[in-house]
Amino acid sequence: MNSKISVFQFYSILFLTRLLTTLTYIPSYTKEINVSDMIFQTLFRFVFGIIIMLPVFYLQEKYGKETSAQNGIYEKTKAVIFSFVFFYFSVATVARLDLFAGTVVFPETDVKFFLLFVVAFCAYGAFLGLMPIARSAVLSVLPVVLSLVFIVFALVKKIDFLNLSPLFYNGIEPLLKTSLNAVGRTVEYAVIAVFLPFVQGNAKKGFFIWMTVQTFVTAGIFFLEATVLGNFSQMQLFPVFTLASMAEFSFFQGLETIITGVWVLCAFLKISFLLYLQAKLITDAFKVKKTHVLAVLGLLLSAICLFVSGSVERFNLVDTSAIKLILVLVSVPLLSVFEIIKRGVKKCVKQ
Amino acid sequence: MRKTVVIIACVLMIASIINRDAFKEDISKRTVVQGVGIDLNDDGTYTVTLETINTENYSNADGTASPVMNIRTLSGKTVYSAIKSAYSIDGKTPLMSQNRVIIIGKSLAEKNIIPALDFFIRDAENYPSVLIAMAETSAEDFFKKSTNDSSVVSRNVERIILTAQEDLTVSSISLCELVNRYKDGASSFYMPIMSVEKVGEKANAVSKGTAIFKNGKLSLTLNEPETVCLNFLCNKAKKGAIDISVNGVPAAVSIIKSQTMRKLDYQSDFPRFNIEIKATADLAELSDKTISSITDKDINKIETNAEIKLKSEIQDFCEKIYKVNKTDPVGLSRLIFIYYPEKYRQQKENLNEIMTQSQYNVEVDIKIRRVGQDYSS
């Protein structure tokens, strides 16, 4: 990975990709938790996020400037693990988009054609490289934020505080469980772990700002969801979409279309970025042609998504919280701790 | 290779365009639904009345516009199957996203309306903000009797319900709000009652009080003065008129702004609800023969009379719905859940009983802002 991007560009991508996860969350993961607890769950998630990222930043701080052999067995294994993590999340993202499209946008139409369409465009985005994705993310941040602010303004008058519920009504356990699930759904930690050395600027400060911003944004979205929709949100497949459908501004109605737009834009950037990372990791580790890797990845992604499309059971297979959590925990803190120990031992042997 | 891929992509795209099944039918092939009425038949099937835009008979020979609405009556074992059967009439699929209002027939209201609403909660094309009302008789009757050549019944109903913020005698509820109320411990909710009123040749939809539901079933109907109390208790009364009497002279005050604070405290095992209403009003009319100037003393009297009237009416209303009818359409029981979750956990099972034995203290404070031009201090 030779190309470097600025902290702002990097965290702009991550802001949008994480926003996508919030916008597309399905309450079935959070059934046991009260709607109001969802707001506070973001704080717990913030803490968990910081904890699991500590080894990554320690590793970067201590051995950041040392480069290890790209073709060593460890490096190759690491590349494979991360590629798998990113691939799994790419599949989950496309599958969720498929579920959304199949349920909301085209309930009476076969969406397979559109899935292929999406994957093809995302592969093209990945093919163009890191810089175009990063620049597009920066360009998208402002319209995305403005769209969200517009919807928030359109929803303010519908806030009803009676829809809130008392904190920790069902105890702290569901809260912790949901927070861990949320950590598991944050592939961005793995992205930071693998991409940190290639970011120009103060990545630590950027990480903290990014965490704070996304915590506030997520908490804000959950607050609106709790106060505007109340328990109704737990009955919806995509509550944020339903929330946006409640928004009305002057004679404008159906503002959920804006959320759809934001969602699709974020999904495009996320899938493109993840595909780019996979291609880059594999290319660097195994010295193969990037175009070929991307073609294979694109085909594989399309094939799996076509298989998953149209079946809720299969969707649950590729979008399981537990698997995601394991993948994030293995690839982020565990691999980093292992590398710290490995490098520490190597240093001791040298001395 | 690249050319081949481009050619294949183009062929696929053209094939998709030509093949009509590849994409959804556009607006010209959809029946735009503006209102839905649901009635329950004796055999357990549903009769669904759809008010749709009539696109078949657009212009007359003289160039004037024809009636633009169709009233269609359909039936089915479920609400969905009944609505879907509209396709067999003109080959057009009903479009639900423009639906303004759901009218529940009395027959359905007396059984249980919740199963009939499932389609509207589950289907993505329906909006959670759609308004719900009950017909005084059957929904089919309501649509058929109130329709005329130039108006859209559903829009009229929507307009009436949305005036709830301007008119204290009309209540309003959306699907989302109804579901939330139902899912609360007391499982009670309310909705406006719509009726048809004939003025000469023309029939119009009008609001006729409010229906209270308990566990999805119609439990009580409220008249218009009671609806005013309901609106105040729900903090939905923002503007509107209150008729009072000052020294035997009829007067009207126009509420400009109102805020209801609902507080709760516990005395032993039973909650005490303190309801404070603060309103600002204008003196709209004082039907006094002498048309004399109004003094500070008069203003105080008007304020006091309005406060006393509203307070006693609301107090009576609370007695009626909580103690006699044992329902909680206002959602006061939710305050227990929010402020005393542990008590709520203990009393959840017999919440309606608890509400029966609760205290309801109502305080009303009305300030007259303007009295017109004939003021003298």
Add this chain to the structure above:
Amino acid sequence: MVIYLKNWYEKKIDEITVPVDNAEEKVSIKLTVSENFKYIKSKLDPSFDVKYRTSEIGKIKFGFVMLDGMCNNELLTEQIMIPVLRYNYDSSDGEKVILTAADRISGSIDKSIQYELNTAIREMLSGNLLMFVDGSARAVLFGVQGFPKRNISEPDSETQERGSKEGFSESFKDNVALVRKRIRSPILKTEVLEVGTTSKTRVCVLYLSDRANEKTVKEVKQKIQNATLDICLGSGYIQPFLEGKVRSCFSGVGVTERPDVLTAKLSEGKVGIITDGTPDALFLPYIFTEHFHSLDDYLKKPYYATSIRLLKIAAFLISVFLPGLYVAICTFHQEVIPETMIFDICLQESFVPLPIMAEALMMHVVFEIVREAGLRMPRSVGNAVSIVGALVIGDAAVNAGLVAAPMLIILGLTAVSSFVIPSLYDVSSVLRFILIIIGGLAGFYGIMIAFAAVLVNMSAIEPFGVPFTSPLSPTKLGAWRDLIIRTDWKKLGANRLNTDRLDK
């Protein structure tokens, strides 16, 4: 806080701009013609259009410098060269000779004596003939300007309300002279290259030596020289060779018909290219936001310029997205249509036999045909074609039930909007058709995917190292003073933008 923000913003401006330096070195005129020529060459070369001539009459050596294309040759020969060179000078002393020439010869011509060489050069660049005499520390300037003036026609596609009405013509020298006329400074460099193995077309590369990136200039020259062309009949032949590797409907090379625009671009450190026989010039690197700027913006009040720019952005978005969105909304997202409009749209569309996507495609194809016919036909016939077209795609189509009235409004709005930014017409036209198809197949969802793909594609363009999406992304806040909001000249004039710095 306010002061901190102000300082921060000024710092951002400093990062992206270079202060304008008015100071100029003062150099006395040398005593020999060769020394003066040497100095001028050091300042002006390479500049093919600067002509040097020396003549010796007896012991007196005269030196003339002039700018080809900027002087009236007839006047120069008959009124200056012949009298000066045929005059019988009393003395061979340089000082006396030059004073005599200035005083007694060519009385009807404007003359002035200069002692400072840089000022003399500047005057010469304005079209004056500069004369030196060996042994004199003075120079005489003869006013024989004859550069192309108003007979040059007004550009068709870049009309401005205010500002010059001059446009580039087919004359290569005149075009260069039109730029030279606007930059009377030695820093303007003009280098001639040849393109086309058979045509040997002259191509002039123009740049300002103190601000253009040397690497860019070198690369441009190299790319032009390496252009494998047999003949070159216009700047469009060279343009693809200057664009990057990324395939896109957007271009990193700008085109202008206006010498003043080219001058402005050169002043930002860009490189201009004038091709012989073409009434337009290329300039690069060209970034996306420049499409929304026009010379009028800079000649009018800032608030007006800002509102016009916003209008242009809106027009571009309408011209690209509106038909696609309409098709998407009518096909997939009917919930977006306000209740007051749904009646009319529903009724009107129900009479049209075609699906909305096909209807939109048909109408836009018809419009493009009418536009193309109007463009290619002689002007008088073109008008007739437009009228017939308006009737066909207007009232008649609606009455025949072929098209719904809302679609016609969409078409009209789109068509008018697409003409607001002529430089983006090609792009908006192609994208519009693509988005109509995608909107009809995949709704807003598909439109957003296509938009994202176009965004990434656009972000991948890097004309000569400058990102096409700069200064939006990478974000260069300092350059935002002339992005949508156009700052006052009092502030804008003090610092000039350096394109080179947009790439970091």
